[in-house]
Amino acid sequence: MLRSLLGKTLGFVGYTVQYGCIAHCTFEYVGEFVICSGPSMEPTIVNQDIVFSERMSRHLCKIQTGDIVIAKSPFDPNMNLCKRVIGLEGDKICTSGPSDVFKSHTYVPKGHVWLEGDNLRNSTDSRSYGPVPYALIRGRVCLKLWPLHSFGTLSESPTRRITETHHDSD
Amino acid sequence: MRGLGLWRACARARDLITKHHHTSVCLVFLREVRSSLFLTVPACERHAEGLGPGAERDVGQQEEAGSHAATAASNPRPVMAQQTAAGRRCLRAFVSGFFVAVPVTVTVLDRVAYVARVEGASMQPSLNPEGTSQCDIVLLNRWSVRNFQVQRGDIVSVVSPRDPQQKIIKRVIGLEGDFIRTLSYKNRYVRVPDGHFWIEGDHHGHSLDSNNFGPVSVGLLHGRASHIIWPPRRWARIRASLPPNRGPLYAEEEDG
Numbered sequence: 001m002l003r004s005l006l007g008k009t010l011g012f013v014g015y016t017v018q019y020g021c022i023a024h025c026t027f028e029y030v031g032e033f034v035i036c037s038g039p040s041m042e043p044t045i046v047n048q049d050i051v052f053s054e055r056m057s058r059h060l061c062k063i064q065t066g067d068i069v070i071a072k073s074p075f076d077p078n079m080n081l082c083k084r085v086i087g088l089e090g091d092k093i094c095t096s097g098p099s100d101v102f103k104s105h106t107y108v109p110k111g112h113v114w115l116e117g118d119n120l121r122n123s124t125d126s127r128s129y130g131p132v133p134y135a136l137i138r139g140r141v142c143l144k145l146w147p148l149h150s151f152g153t154l155s156e157s158p159t160r161r162i163t164e165t166h167h168d169s170d
Numbered sequence: 171m172r173g174l175g176l177w178r179a180c181a182r183a184r185d186l187i188t189k190h191h192h193t194s195v196c197l198v199f200l201r202e203v204r205s206s207l208f209l210t211v212p213a214c215e216r217h218a219e220g221l222g223p224g225a226e227r228d229v230g231q232q233e234e235a236g237s238h239a240a241t242a243a244s245n246p247r248p249v250m251a252q253q254t255a256a257g258r259r260c261l262r263a264f265v266s267g268f269f270v271a272v273p274v275t276v277t278v279l280d281r282v283a284y285v286a287r288v289e290g291a292s293m294q295p296s297l298n299p300e301g302t303s304q305c306d307i308v309l310l311n312r313w314s315v316r317n318f319q320v321q322r323g324d325i326v327s328v329v330s331p332r333d334p335q336q337k338i339i340k341r342v343i344g345l346e347g348d349f350i351r352t353l354s355y356k357n358r359y360v361r362v363p364d365g366h367f368w369i370e371g372d373h374h375g376h377s378l379d380s381n382n383f384g385p386v387s388v389g390l391l392h393g394r395a396s397h398i399i400w401p402p403r404r405w406a407r408i409r410a411s412l413p414p415n416r417g418p419l420y421a422e423e424e425d426g
Contacts, residue, residue: 021273028280061334075365077318077389111332135329136389 029055031139034070036082040117040124044068044154045082050146051154053139063113063134065091068141068154071115074132082141083115083125086161089134094161095127113137120159284310284393286327288339292371292378296325296408297339297398307400308339308408310393318388320345320367322417323410325395328369331383337392340369340379341413346388348418354381359419365389372413 031054036045045051045068053070057063065085073079087093087108096104108114112131117123126132144154288297288306297306310327320326320342330336344350350360350368362368366385371377380386398406 017274018270021277022269024277024280025273028276072387072389073365074387074389075363077365077387077391109332111330111334133329133331133387133390134334135331136387 027055029059031055031142033145034080034082034141038082039122040119041068041082041084042119042122043158044084044118045141045144049144049150051082051141052143052145053141055139057140058137061134063088063137063140066157069113069115070138070141071132072136072138074129074136080138081115081125083117083123084157085113086116086126087114089113093126111135116159116161118157118159120161280312281316282313284312285399286310286337286339286393291376292373293325293339293341294373294376296341296372297395304401306398306404308395309397309399311396312393314396315391315394318391320388320391320394321410322348323412325408326369327392327395328386329390329392330378331386331390332378338378339395340371340377342367343370343380343412343416344368344418351419352381355384360385370416 031052034051034053036049036051037047039047057067058069063069063085065088067085069083069085071081071083073081089108089110089112091108091114093106093108093114094103095106096102108131111134113134114126114131116125116127141154144150144152286308288308291298291301294301297308298304308325315326322342322345324342325339326342327337327339330338344362345367346362346364348362348368350362352358352360353370353374360368362385365388367388368380368385370379370381395408397408398404
């Protein structure tokens with residue numbers, strides 16, 4: 001009786017550990033579901049949207065300009081950001097807003113990325129705290145799951161910031 | 171009857187080899203061989219039922235199983251067929267054990283502890299005191315940094331902000347809000363911003379640390395070095411200790 005109870009308990013613990021480890025590996029190396037909050041990525045992602053973020057391209061260093069990424073905040077490691085990658089290391093970035101008279105430019109340092117929200121008026125991003133280390137990126141948002149009527153891949157940047165910088169680098 | 175089935179299987183395979191890709195040929199051939207064997211040998215049919223659809227998947231994935239079955243086909247005796255079934259069982263056990271061992275190992279390395287070799291002279295004399303002749307191996311405790319809690323004086327490993335592929339091992343000098351007297355940074359005094367810390371190697375001047383790239387975000391923290399585990403005569407727990415003349419400014423004022 002006691003032995004069978006012990007065996008069952010051990011088996012249960014073993015299965016729990018095994019499936020916990022499989023879940024950890026899946027969330028760490030394949031992808032995870034994220035609920036976005038805040039206005040900074042409107043109109044691409046609005047408040048309370050559920051997106052799927054895949055982790056492989058971050059581990060393989062395949063993040064490209066124009067991808068939307070989930071990153072840890074540089075000032076609070078427990079908080080996550082959802083922004084668009086505007087420039088990779090070595091890119092020339094326009095740091096001023098679109099309506100400013102005097103354009104100011106900067107270069108993204110080595111091992112960093114430049115993140116900006118799509119809602120330029122209401123977004124705290126690299127324009128206020130500078131470039132973000134690449135290793136803080138957690139994953140690339142590749143699929144929007146909820147609400148259902150906007151299911152699918154995400155649209156291009158509405159703000160023309162990327163084409164502008166490409167034009168500059170050419 | 172057994173001979174007839176096998177002959178049919180061989181003929182079918184020969185036809186297919188001329189047309190199709192190798193793996194699909196293998197699959198079809200195995201299915202034929204198995205059906206011919208199991209028709210004649212009832213003892214093996216029980217095995218086939220016990221294995222279920224998983225057996226076919228394993229056979230499809232692994233080429234070794236194919237070679238086993240092929241040898242059984244060239245000498246179709248019940249003993250060989252049983253050996254094939256035993257081999258398949260071994261393979262299944264191996265695959266399922268593999269699916270347990272790999273996630274558990276990865277999770278332990280990610281969450282609990284990690285073992286790393288220290289390279290370079292930047293942490294002399296705490297680590298690598300003999301220079302390049304012998305590298306220390308340290309145990310990085312990852313469980314204790316799961317909430318990004320570190321103390322001043324801890325030796326931590328951090329993902330390098332310059333190169334995300336590289337990890338650096340340094341000592342924490344100041345936490346967020348501390349005032350630091352820098353050594354060769356562009357500003358003489360620095361206040362460490364929120365969510366950052368100031369890290370330095372013990373070997374000043376030979377270390378690429380916060381004096382080069384400024385305060386480092388706590389989110390880049392990878393682990394805390396808790397023990398030196400190799401070489402064995404240097405086995406020791408690493409205690410948090412600040413170098414005598416380094417540290418946040420108010421602490422120095424209290425001392426002097």
